[in-house]
Each structure stands twice: as structure tokens, then as C-alpha cells.
Amino acid sequence: MQRNILKTTLILAILGLYFNSWGQNKYVIMGNRAYEYKQYILAIENYTKALDKFDGESVERNKVVFNLADCYRLTNDQRKAEINFQRLVKNRYADEKPLVYLYYASALSAQGKYNEALPMYNQYLVKVPGDPMALSGKASCELSLQDTVTCSRWIIKNIREINSPDDDFAAVYGDNKFKMGATRGDLFR
Numbered sequence: 001m002q003r004n005i006l007k008t009t010l011i012l013a014i015l016g017l018y019f020n021s022w023g024q025n026k027y028v029i030m031g032n033r034a035y036e037y038k039q040y041i042l043a044i045e046n047y048t049k050a051l052d053k054f055d056g057e058s059v060e061r062n063k064v065v066f067n068l069a070d071c072y073r074l075t076n077d078q079r080k081a082e083i084n085f086q087r088l089v090k091n092r093y094a095d096e097k098p099l100v101y102l103y104y105a106s107a108l109s110a111q112g113k114y115n116e117a118l119p120m121y122n123q124y125l126v127k128v129p130g131d132p133m134a135l136s137g138k139a140s141c142e143l144s145l146q147d148t149v150t151c152s153r154w155i156i157k158n159i160r161e162i163n164s165p166d167d168d169f170a171a172v173y174g175d176n177k178f179k180m181g182a183t184r185g186d187l188f189r
Contacts, residue, residue: 027053028064040071047071062093066100073103076167082107089120098127102134105141114141 031046047068054061069084085104094100105120121138125131172179 028060031064031067035067035071040075044068044071044075062088062091065091066093066097070103073107078107078110082111094123098124101127102131102137105134105137109137109141109144112144114145117141
């Protein structure tokens with residue numbers, strides 16, 4: 001009798017582990033498919049669900065985090081991209097995939113964190129010498145740092161009425177009002 005209970009318990013434990021890993025792989029597969037078809041928002045949702053089911057640090061987890069960070073980069077969410085690329089640098093995944101350094105540096109410089117971006121560009125250039133994207137990004141950071149110190153003849157003011165955290169572009173003045181193309185939700189209400 002005890003033997004049957006032990007066997008049943010062992011079988012249920014093995015099946016539980018199998019289905020748990022299958023559930024995590026399901027979200028990774030769906031995330032990869034969405035990523036492949038450039039459906040980055042859907043990929044972010046699936047990768048986030050998959051990461052919730054991962055236990056510990058692993059190579060597979062780092063691959064999922066890389067794809068998640070890349071989705072954030074491609075959807076122009078530089079803050080979340082920075083967080084995930086930083087996680088990959090700390091996990092030493094960047095040593096395996098140097099592109100992490102480049103994308104992390106790019107996310108940092110897009111947010112104006114030029115002092116933090118320069119070492120990442122340098123680390124990438126050690127791994128991939130002469131890469132034009134890294135050289136351009138590094139030069140851009142150096143010029144931006146130089147300009148913020150020496151340039152004082154311009155005064156920049158934030159006009160809150162027309163500025164937003166969303167993507168605004170093509171502002172045109174006509175009919176005594178501003179018109180613009182944008183991804184702002186408040187424009188469509």
C-alpha cells in the first residue's frame with residue numbers, strides 16, 4: 001500500500017515538473033514567434049510571462065531577457081530596455097553576445113546618460129573593433145558631453161501644452177492652432 005502511494009507521488013511530482021517546464025516553454029515559443037513576425041508588444045507579454053516561470057539564472061533565461069530587452073528597444077521604451085540590458089551585463093551574457101553592450105550603450109545615450117554609455121561602447125569596441133555603429137555612438141556621446149559643458153547660448157524650455165512623453169512629430173501651425181501627427185492617446189478622445 002505504501003509502495004503504491006510512493007509511486008503515485010513520484011509520478012505526480014515528475015509530471016508536475018514536466019508541465020511546469022512545458023508552460024514556460026509555451027510562452028517562450030509564442031514570444032519567439034511574435035518576435036519573428038515583428039509583433040513586439042505581443043512578444044513582450046509572452047516573454048514576461050515566461051520569465052515569471054523561470055527558476056534561477058540560465059542560458060535560456062538570458063536569451064529570453066535579451067529578446068525582451070530588444071523588444072523594448074525596438075518599441076522605443078529605452079528605460080525598460082536599459083534595465084534588461086543592464087541585467088544581461090551583470091549576468092555576463094554580454095561576454096557571450098557582445099551586441100548587448102552596443103544596445104545597452106544605445107539605450108543609455110538615448111536617455112542622455114552619456115557618461116554611463118561611453119564605457120559600454122568601449123567594451124563593445126574591444127569585442128568588435130571598428131564597428132561603425134559603436135564608433136558613431138561613442139563620438140555622439142563625446143560630442144554631447146562636450147556640448148552640455150560648453151554650450152550656453154541657447155535656452156530650452158519645455159512647453160507642456162504641446163509636449164508629451166509619447167512620440168509627437170510633424171507639428172504644423174495652421175488655422176490659428178497647432179496640428180501634429182502623434183501616437184498620443186489624448187489626441188483621439
